[in-house]
Amino acid sequence: MPAVPPWWSDFAAHLADHRHPIYAADVVAATARLITAVATGDPEELFAHARSSAPELVGALTDFFRTHGLLAPPPDLADRRAAARRTRRIGAVPGPLRPQAAAFADFLLLQRERAQQLGLRPKRLETVEIRLDTIRDLALHLEGHRAWASVTTADLESFLALAPARRASHLAGMRQFFAHAHHSRAILHNPTDPITAVQQRGFHGPALTPARQRTLYERWATNHGIHPHEAFIGLAALLHAATITELRRFTDADIDPDRHSVRFPGRSVHLPLDSATWKALQRCQEHRRRLGTGNRHLLVTRLTRTHHGPAGAAHIRDSLAPAGLLPRVLRSTRLLALADELDAKLLTVSLGMSYAGVAHYRPYPKLTRPV
Numbered sequence: 001m002p003a004v005p006p007w008w009s010d011f012a013a014h015l016a017d018h019r020h021p022i023y024a025a026d027v028v029a030a031t032a033r034l035i036t037a038v039a040t041g042d043p044e045e046l047f048a049h050a051r052s053s054a055p056e057l058v059g060a061l062t063d064f065f066r067t068h069g070l071l072a073p074p075p076d077l078a079d080r081r082a083a084a085r086r087t088r089r090i091g092a093v094p095g096p097l098r099p100q101a102a103a104f105a106d107f108l109l110l111q112r113e114r115a116q117q118l119g120l121r122p123k124r125l126e127t128v129e130i131r132l133d134t135i136r137d138l139a140l141h142l143e144g145h146r147a148w149a150s151v152t153t154a155d156l157e158s159f160l161a162l163a164p165a166r167r168a169s170h171l172a173g174m175r176q177f178f179a180h181a182h183h184s185r186a187i188l189h190n191p192t193d194p195i196t197a198v199q200q201r202g203f204h205g206p207a208l209t210p211a212r213q214r215t216l217y218e219r220w221a222t223n224h225g226i227h228p229h230e231a232f233i234g235l236a237a238l239l240h241a242a243t244i245t246e247l248r249r250f251t252d253a254d255i256d257p258d259r260h261s262v263r264f265p266g267r268s269v270h271l272p273l274d275s276a277t278w279k280a281l282q283r284c285q286e287h288r289r290r291l292g293t294g295n296r297h298l299l300v301t302r303l304t305r306t307h308h309g310p311a312g313a314a315h316i317r318d319s320l321a322p323a324g325l326l327p328r329v330l331r332s333t334r335l336l337a338l339a340d341e342l343d344a345k346l347l348t349v350s351l352g353m354s355y356a357g358v359a360h361y362r363p364y365p366k367l368t369r370p371v
Helices: 008-019 023-037 043-053 055-067 077-092 096-118 125-141 153-160 164-184 210-222 230-238 246-250 275-291 313-319 327-341 344-351 353-360
Strands: none
Touching: 008 055, 023 043, 043 055, 043 353, 077 096, 077 125, 077 327, 096 125, 096 164, 125 153, 125 164, 153 164, 164 327, 210 230, 210 275, 230 246, 230 275, 230 313, 230 327, 246 327, 327 344, 344 353
16 A cells, blocks of 8 residues: 555454454455555545445445544435435326425425424424325326316315225325415415314224233243343333334443433433343343444344444334234333323423323223234
8 A cells, every 4th residue: 555544453453343354354455455546545535436446345434434433424314215205206296286296395394494493393204205195196186187276175075085094194184285375375265174084082003901911021021032132122112112213222321230220312311120121131232242243232133233333123123023013012002001190291201202292192092902
């Protein structure tokens, strides 16, 4: 090499710790050849050259440079994918009706941006996509209409009749769209004004019976033959209402070993763990040590052991597949009990939820389907 980069020794040590020796040796040699060819050791320039001429090095260089702060973080992949999904939805709207649908999408994004600036809870990108789904499906149903101004209440009722179970959701999207269209003077009147939809309030999803909860607790607390990830995920969701995102992002920094407590990402308070969940957490730490990884996330897989990112949401769901459950069912079961027993303000602080989210589970619904 013309000059040894200052990060070279750290790079070799990083490969030795995280990669197979044969693969690490190949990466070191290929990286040295690339540095010699391009005559630069700057991480940004080297990474750009690797993407075009040595794609086999991109993964190893990305992991090292970003872990050590030598490479700028990538643009938000989730935002770019969400933008592409919005573009596809708008593109599916018939031509004459498409401009107003595009303007509605811009309005929803502007609302979301203003809410973030004001410190309010913004609409999720998934909510924006649901609204655009409604408008796209409505536009495809309105065959023969050349403008939104010609849409009548009867047209909307015929569309709502296609999916009675989703009437309230579709009507919410249409009301927001036509209110925006009326405000922007694209239409003279709002055809959704006379339409109503009775919507059940409160939680009506599946929940576990006490007997089923006891069976699962015994499975995860006493059966050490199951995978430690299943035990910890199951107990954390069943006893502490942990979400998939909280479990994915949970790291060593969130653990207080002296107090046997944890702070799930997004929550503001430390939560003391019961003995069964604490033992499951320790089993996960031991499993991670056996993998020989530097990844500080608690739930490390064979894929994430080679870098520092969190496990995917699919791993959290798949871990509970042997028990035949989804994490959200366990969380909902716990939230129903907590909302029935504790004050709503206490739950909003301890679980990091909004008041509306907690109120969704109060009072304890009598028609909950047992699982």
